[in-house]
Amino acid sequence: MLRLIAIEFKRGLLMLRRYPVEMAGQLVVITLIFYGLFLGARYVAGPAAQFGDRLDALIVGYVLWTLTMFAVGDLSWGLMSEAREGTLEQVFLSPFGPLRVYLARNLAALLVVLAFNLAILLVLLVLTGARLRFVGAALWPLLAALLSAYGIGYALGAMALYFKRIQAFLNLFQFVMMFLIMASLEQAQGPARLAGALLPVAPAAGILRDLLARGLPFDPGAFAVALFNGLFYLALGLWLFLRAVHLTKRRGLLGGY
Amino acid sequence: MEAVLEARGLRKAYPARSGPVVAVDGVDLTLAPGEVLAFLGPNGAGKTTTIKMIAGLVLPDAGQVRIEGRDPHRDPAALARVGAVLEGNRNVYWRLTPLENLEYFGVLRGLSAATARRRGRRMLERFGLLEKARVLTQQLSRGMQQKLAIAVALVHRPRLLLLDEPTLGLDVEAAERVKALIRELAAEGQAILLTTHQLAVAEALSHRVAIIRKGRIVAEDRTQALLAQFSGEHYRIELAVEPDPERRRRLSALGARVEGARVVYAGEEEGLWRVLEVLRPLPLVRLERHRADLTEVFLRLVQEEADA
Numbered sequence: 317m318l319r320l321i322a323i324e325f326k327r328g329l330l331m332l333r334r335y336p337v338e339m340a341g342q343l344v345v346i347t348l349i350f351y352g353l354f355l356g357a358r359y360v361a362g363p364a365a366q367f368g369d370r371l372d373a374l375i376v377g378y379v380l381w382t383l384t385m386f387a388v389g390d391l392s393w394g395l396m397s398e399a400r401e402g403t404l405e406q407v408f409l410s411p412f413g414p415l416r417v418y419l420a421r422n423l424a425a426l427l428v429v430l431a432f433n434l435a436i437l438l439v440l441l442v443l444t445g446a447r448l449r450f451v452g453a454a455l456w457p458l459l460a461a462l463l464s465a466y467g468i469g470y471a472l473g474a475m476a477l478y479f480k481r482i483q484a485f486l487n488l489f490q491f492v493m494m495f496l497i498m499a500s501l502e503q504a505q506g507p508a509r510l511a512g513a514l515l516p517v518a519p520a521a522g523i524l525r526d527l528l529a530r531g532l533p534f535d536p537g538a539f540a541v542a543l544f545n546g547l548f549y550l551a552l553g554l555w556l557f558l559r560a561v562h563l564t565k566r567r568g569l570l571g572g573y
Numbered sequence: 574m575e576a577v578l579e580a581r582g583l584r585k586a587y588p589a590r591s592g593p594v595v596a597v598d599g600v601d602l603t604l605a606p607g608e609v610l611a612f613l614g615p616n617g618a619g620k621t622t623t624i625k626m627i628a629g630l631v632l633p634d635a636g637q638v639r640i641e642g643r644d645p646h647r648d649p650a651a652l653a654r655v656g657a658v659l660e661g662n663r664n665v666y667w668r669l670t671p672l673e674n675l676e677y678f679g680v681l682r683g684l685s686a687a688t689a690r691r692r693g694r695r696m697l698e699r700f701g702l703l704e705k706a707r708v709l710t711q712q713l714s715r716g717m718q719q720k721l722a723i724a725v726a727l728v729h730r731p732r733l734l735l736l737d738e739p740t741l742g743l744d745v746e747a748a749e750r751v752k753a754l755i756r757e758l759a760a761e762g763q764a765i766l767l768t769t770h771q772l773a774v775a776e777a778l779s780h781r782v783a784i785i786r787k788g789r790i791v792a793e794d795r796t797q798a799l800l801a802q803f804s805g806e807h808y809r810i811e812l813a814v815e816p817d818p819e820r821r822r823r824l825s826a827l828g829a830r831v832e833g834a835r836v837v838y839a840g841e842e843e844g845l846w847r848v849l850e851v852l853r854p855l856p857l858v859r860l861e862r863h864r865a866d867l868t869e870v871f872l873r874l875v876q877e878e879a880d881a
Contacts, residue, residue: 319686401667
């Protein structure tokens with residue numbers, strides 16, 4: 317599996333390098349957003365602004381937003397593009413099986429995005445002389461949120477594999493994700509609070525808000541709920557993806573677009 | 574010799590509004606090491622569905638596939654024994670160089686990165702692509718891209734190579750190079766299942782031919798045996814002059830047909846000598862035994878089935 321992750325990491329970087337303008341564009345956008353945050357422009361963070369006014373909270377919020385959006389769409393966009401270009405079936409010929417290949421590919425791509433963000437952040441910290449006081453505990457809910465988001469990503473990937481064209485649906489999902497991240501369901505009462513624990517990503521986003529915006533201590537109980545939520549959605553997403561692989565092969569739809 | 578491929582009773586139907594459409598209906602195929610099987614059929618006959626069932630990309634409704642005894646639909650190790658170049662697909666990443674493609678797909682098929690790189694270089698050398706090792710695949714000619722796709726399919730040294738229309742869209746020179754490569758691979762013991770609409774390519778490369786029509790195999794035999802079967806006892810004699818009326822009468826009595834300066838005789842070899850006796854001493858231009866080519870065999874078989 318490590319071998320697969322390493323080769324996917326290399327492939328991802330090589331593909332990026334082949335379109336230098338596209339890569340430069342991405343770097344400029346990330347740099348401008350971080351720079352804007354450093355200058356106090358909260359609005360550039362988009363939905364992240366609701367994780368608190370402090371710079372570290374804004375940055376964590378922004379990273380949560382970009383990474384979850386990436387996790388939700390990465391697999392589906394990749395599958396659609398490979399089906400269109402005619403490399404999908406070659407990937408499915410791997411004895412590792414599509415699930416392991418795509419897990420390795422997603423992990424490698426996440427590492428690339430994280431590395432981009434971290435590198436730019438560090439450069440800006442050095443250039444501006446700013447100092448951040450990260451709440452280390454924020455990493456855990458971030459991880460739980462990513463598990464949930466990848467679960468949704470695999471469920472959408474299942475649709476992309478079977479239907480091939482789900483671009484409009486993927487765009488719509490930006491708003492679903494915005495709701496899941498922004499709705500403060502952890503403060504609601506009754507059924508809405510229960511929904512906050514059951515909906516994907518929402519419990520992890522709630523913990524981040526508690527930690528960063530409200531200054532509350534890390535709550536292991538709430539984290540357990542968020543982690544279980546993340547694992548549940550990931551398992552569900554993977555199961556749906558495997559079902560879609562089976563169904564797509566049964567209907568002979570793998571190679572079409 | 575143990576078969577590399579054994580497919581038994583493969584069946585596949587796709588759902589349609591007017592009811593299921595049977596794409597493949599009871600197909601059996603076997604392939605030994607070093608053997609090239611040309612799998613022929615008109616468009617929509619079930620060739621690609623069969624190939625994809627063998628490669629584990631389409632699940633059969635019934636029947637089984639074994640690659641060196643392993644089922645590609647249940648045992649992932651079976652896929653390590655298959656390489657495929659699929660028609661209508663790029664098969665490789667155009668944004669990567671040939672060497673990067675070979676390394677990537679080599680690892681995807683179970684090799685270490687170092688082994689994949691080493692073998693990749695060797696494959697490029699062999700396929701005459703070494704000087705293009707670092708050029709983006711999208712900048713290569715169609716023929717080079719096809720050779721790369723075959724190299725990628727072979728990098729993990731599979732026992733079975735599936736080639737779906739490997740010479741489609743190639744110019745004459747590139748097609749000849751791909752044909753030479755297929756011959757070489759077979760000579761080294763590679764089992765190759767080849768589909769093509771270019772019947773001359775199939776005739777030149779295959780040891781055996783299987784013809785599929787409407788999902789069923791309508792003929793399967795060694796290529797030469799099939800050609801001989803359709804060639805028949807049929808001789809054509811071309812003369813420098815037209816035979817005189819007396820000779821025409823005697824030829825007609827022997828069952829030969831005279832068309833100007835040409836005599837056509839359908840019968841046993843012994844009878845041919847009697848025809849030649851009658852013609853002596855007229856000057857001969859050519860004497861040939863009619864030999865069917867694969868195109869004729871194919872068309873006759875497909876037509877016979879359609880009439881049946």
